[in-house]
Amino acid sequence: MTIAEKNNTEKKAGRPASAPLAERETELRVAGRRAHRRRVAWIWAGRVAVAIVVIGGWQWFTSVGWVDKFFYGQPSGIWDSLVHLFTQGTAFGTIWENLWITVQEAFLGFLLGTLLGVVFGILLGSNRYLASVFGPYIKVVNSIPRIVLGSIFIVAFGLGVFPKVLLAAVLVFFVVFFNAFQGVREVDQNLVANVRVLGASPVQVARHVTIPSAMTWIIASLHTAFGFAIIGALVAEVLGAQHGVGLIISQAQGSFDPNTVFACMVIVAVVTLVAEYLITLLEKSLLKWRPPSRSEAQAI
Numbered sequence: 001m002t003i004a005e006k007n008n009t010e011k012k013a014g015r016p017a018s019a020p021l022a023e024r025e026t027e028l029r030v031a032g033r034r035a036h037r038r039r040v041a042w043i044w045a046g047r048v049a050v051a052i053v054v055i056g057g058w059q060w061f062t063s064v065g066w067v068d069k070f071f072y073g074q075p076s077g078i079w080d081s082l083v084h085l086f087t088q089g090t091a092f093g094t095i096w097e098n099l100w101i102t103v104q105e106a107f108l109g110f111l112l113g114t115l116l117g118v119v120f121g122i123l124l125g126s127n128r129y130l131a132s133v134f135g136p137y138i139k140v141v142n143s144i145p146r147i148v149l150g151s152i153f154i155v156a157f158g159l160g161v162f163p164k165v166l167l168a169a170v171l172v173f174f175v176v177f178f179n180a181f182q183g184v185r186e187v188d189q190n191l192v193a194n195v196r197v198l199g200a201s202p203v204q205v206a207r208h209v210t211i212p213s214a215m216t217w218i219i220a221s222l223h224t225a226f227g228f229a230i231i232g233a234l235v236a237e238v239l240g241a242q243h244g245v246g247l248i249i250s251q252a253q254g255s256f257d258p259n260t261v262f263a264c265m266v267i268v269a270v271v272t273l274v275a276e277y278l279i280t281l282l283e284k285s286l287l288k289w290r291p292p293s294r295s296e297a298q299a300i
Contacts, residue, residue, distance in 0.1 A: 073258035081263035091251070092243050095267070102233050102245040103271060105161055109168020110229035117173045117225075118218055121180025126210060131181075142174050147235060154240045164241070168232030172225045176218065183217025184210055219283045226275045230268060 055075050062069040069077065085095040092098060124131040149170055153163035187210055195209055237246025245264050252260035 069258075070256070071258060073262050077259035078262045078266065081257075081259040082266065085248075085260070085263060085267075090248055092247060095248075098243050098245055098248060099267060099271070101161070101243045102230075102237065102268075105164040105233040105236070105244070106168050106226070106229040108161075109165045109232055110172050110226050112165065113169035113172025113229065114176050114222065114225060116169070117176025117221075118180050120173075121177045121218075122184050122206065122210060122214065125181040125184025125214070126206065138174075138177070146171060146232065147239070150232075150236045150239050154236065159240050159242050164233045164236040164244070167236045168229040171228035171232040175225045175228055176221045179217045179221035180214055183214030186217070187213040215286060219279075219286060222279050222282075223276060226279065227272055230272055234268070 058067075058072075059075045061067040062072065062074045089095055090098065120134075124134060146167065150163070150167045153166045157163040157166070191213075192205060192209055195205055200208070233244070234246040234249065237244035238250045241247045245268060249261050249264045252258075252264070
């Protein structure tokens with residue numbers, strides 16, 4: 001748009017063309033905030049509409065008999081199961097005790113898997129010899145079905161917390177490892193060479209160049225990794241446990257109680273969303289130096 005066209009637009013809007021630049025910038029920021037608030041409002045309206053359609057349709061179809069609620073449950077029955085879980089508990093203790101055990105297993109597995117994934121990802125991504133040596137073994141382990149690993153861990157370590165943590169860590173490890181590995185490979189090699197020419201040691205190169213450059217890839221993997229940690233803990237509990245949400249799901253499955261199964265899924269979903277929010281805060285804190293992406297810039 002030319003200067004003349006801008007002036008004509010301003011005149012049509014009833015604003016003099018000689019308005020101060022600071023005033024124009026303020027107006028643009030205010031307009032941007034209004035557009036952002038409208039966009040957020042429409043997003044939430046769409047989310048609420050989807051929830052109403054899905055839950056309302058589910059309730060309606062099961063009420064009129066188009067869908068058998070014996071197999072697929074019913075939203076009203078799921079609500080009753082949630083109330084029962086939080087007021088009367090289960091045969092294995094209160095829902096809070098079982099939920100805490102599952103969250104503890106998932107969190108410990110998340111930490112262990114993330115730590116190992118970052119270390120091995122950066123190490124193998126920075127050293128092509130090690131990547132060539134260990135690459136086939138990592139692919140072999142990654143190809144093993146996780147439920148088989150869960151059974152092996154339970155047979156080897158019993159029904160306690162440790163095998164659940166191990167299975168959760170395995171699922172998290174590969175998600176974080178491949179992202180960290182690829183993130184290191186994407187580092188600008190010219191920048192690495194220049195830092196080495198200036199006398200930086202391998203540790204300094206990793207600390208000041210490699211890890212910060214790969215941090216975007218690593219943080220992005222954490223959003224998916226915690227969900228896998230929850231899955232690992234639940235699968236291990238279903239295979240064999242004394243407490244946990246997975247055990248509640250297994251018992252409900254055995255008694256043909258889909259409402260309790262879905263109720264446990266709702267609880268797990270809430271926990272996962274809270275963890276996702278906390279990881280997003282961590283991402284914003286660690287990546288303050290990064291310029292905003294296009295989607296982030298549009299939201300400002």
